[in-house]
Amino acid sequence: MKRGFTLIETLVYLGLLGIMMAGLLGSTFAILQNTGRTQTKAMVQEEGSFLLAKLNWVMTGAGNVTQPASGSSDDTLSLTKGGTVYTVSLNSGDLTLQGSALNNTNVTVLAPTTSPTFVFTHTGSGSDPEFITTSFTLETKTPTGQIYSQDFTTTKYLRK
Secondary structure, three states: OOOOOOHHHHHHHHHHHHHHHHHHHHHHHHHHHHHHHHHHHHHHHHHHHHHHHHHHHHHOOOOEEEEOOOOEEEOEEEEEEOOEEEEEEEEOOEEEEOOEEOOOOOOEEEOOOOOOOOOEEEEOOOOOOOEEEEEEEEEEEOOOOOEEEEEEEEEEEOOO
């Protein structure tokens, strides 16, 4: 009796090994692709949280809002805080404070898609509480070139 593999057995085993390797390669590629998207999503969420915190800091303790006027919307927010005038504006895809970009260069700040003409809405006067609603969208590309975007909105009530 001869021991060993026949040619047909060897081809069957090579075919099975090839199928297993193709499945392993495909799943590895999918995992790596999802990892890149997850990292991009986390970066956009962190960037959005940072921008919201910076806007919250600017609006905390604001004494007088000069732009936008009460009841209107604009892509520029100008207010006085502690005797200093702060201006936050949307400029060519960057959210700027006093002319310096606040956002990372990897992301673009867009006006909200539902109403593309504004980022800041100033509401309230007289007996109504005064507040500012900020809305913007961050957009970037994943490592595979797909566009990822997320909307951010916050409302800050002003105490006077």
